Amino acid sequence: MRAKPWAESSDVGCIVEEFSLLIAQLSDLHVTPAGDPISGGNRERLEKVLDTILGFGRKPDLIVVTGDIAEHGDIESYRLFIDVMAKAALPWTATLGNHDRNEAFSASLAEAPDCGFRAGRVHIFEEWALVLADTSAEPHHGGWFDEGRAGQLARDLASTAHLSTLLAIHHPPIAIGLDWIDPDPDSDWIKRLGECLAGQAQVKLIICGHVHVAASGSFKEIPVTICPSIAQPGWPDLSPLDRERPDGRPLIIEGPPAFALHHSYAGRVTTVFGTARTGEVLFAYDGTRGLGIVKGMVEPEVSR
Numbered sequence: 510m511r512a513k514p515w516a517e518s519s520d521v522g523c524i525v526e527e528f529s530l531l532i533a534q535l536s537d538l539h540v541t542p543a544g545d546p547i548s549g550g551n552r553e554r555l556e557k558v559l560d561t562i563l564g565f566g567r568k569p570d571l572i573v574v575t576g577d578i579a580e581h582g583d584i585e586s587y588r589l590f591i592d593v594m595a596k597a598a599l600p601w602t603a604t605l606g607n608h609d610r611n612e613a614f615s616a617s618l619a620e621a622p623d624c625g626f627r628a629g630r631v632h633i634f635e636e637w638a639l640v641l642a643d644t645s646a647e648p649h650h651g652g653w654f655d656e657g658r659a660g661q662l663a664r665d666l667a668s669t670a671h672l673s674t675l676l677a678i679h680h681p682p683i684a685i686g687l688d689w690i691d692p693d694p695d696s697d698w699i700k701r702l703g704e705c706l707a708g709q710a711q712v713k714l715i716i717c718g719h720v721h722v723a724a725s726g727s728f729k730e731i732p733v734t735i736c737p738s739i740a741q742p743g744w745p746d747l748s749p750l751d752r753e754r755p756d757g758r759p760l761i762i763e764g765p766p767a768f769a770l771h772h773s774y775a776g777r778v779t780t781v782f783g784t785a786r787t788g789e790v791l792f793a794y795d796g797t798r799g800l801g802i803v804k805g806m807v808e809p810e811v812s813r
């Protein structure tokens with residue numbers, strides 16, 4: 510007997526519900542004034558990503574920036590960043606990273622009341638909530654999460670207990686195998702964050718940045734998604750590092766600026782990663798066969 514084609518093997522196919530929330534995440538921008546040999550082009554990289562996002566048919570409901578906005582935490586760089594965000598004219602919010610300085614960022618925000626910034630740690634979208642927490646503290650390169658922050662996060666999560674919640678922080682609370690930047694899983698800040706999140710079923714996803722590569726994992730049974738960077742990307746060589754014998758391995762390489770899109774779907778959230786559009790369109794949806802050939806391609810012969 511001939512097997513049924515796979516498409517007929519089930520009465521029910523994919524049920525797609527309306528995506529109810531779309532959040533774009535930008536991370537690790539490292540903006541500096543022009544002229545910096547490594548980071549001087551990061552403002553332009555941010556502009557390219559925002560141009561890409563603005564070209565989409567559906568615009569995000571909110572952009573969340575997860576830290577390391579300014580390479581040197583200086584007010585001039587924050588002004589440049591805020592100017593770019595204001596021109597995009599999309600609502601945005603932010604949490605800070607280890608390169609940031611709260612005072613300078615807040616001062617530059619106060620100068621630009623119409624830049625689209627949404628203040629506050631808790632943002633509510635009908636049945637979803639985005640909660641921001643700060644894991645940065647001068648002069649630490651790694652994470653910092655003290656009792657005060659733990660108490661604040663506990664109160665914020667209590668206020669959104671009835672909502673599916675995304676938690677945005679800068680530092681991943683997990684190691685991903687990049688020895689030069691991974692946190693110690695036994696560090697105090699990770700233990701404290703873990704105590705805060707244990708049993709918090711409302712938290713559907715932790716989104717973070719810091720390591721400049723796209724990655725995923727889990728923490729206290731909560732999925733963790735790490736957004737790649739606007740600044741130059743990291744190099745995902747997962748071989749063990751011998752700190753006694755520097756091997757000259759790449760850490761940061763040249764590559765396109767990247768972002769993440771988090772969208773809610775049937776009570777869960779999924780993530781799509783993208784890079785700034787830098788090239789020509791090769792295929793476009795033409796409404797009939799799915800893929801319309803646009804440029805430089807030879808149309809295959811179709812048997813009739």
Ligand SMILES: [Fe+2]
Nearest residue numbers: 577606607719
């Ligand atoms: Fe960072």
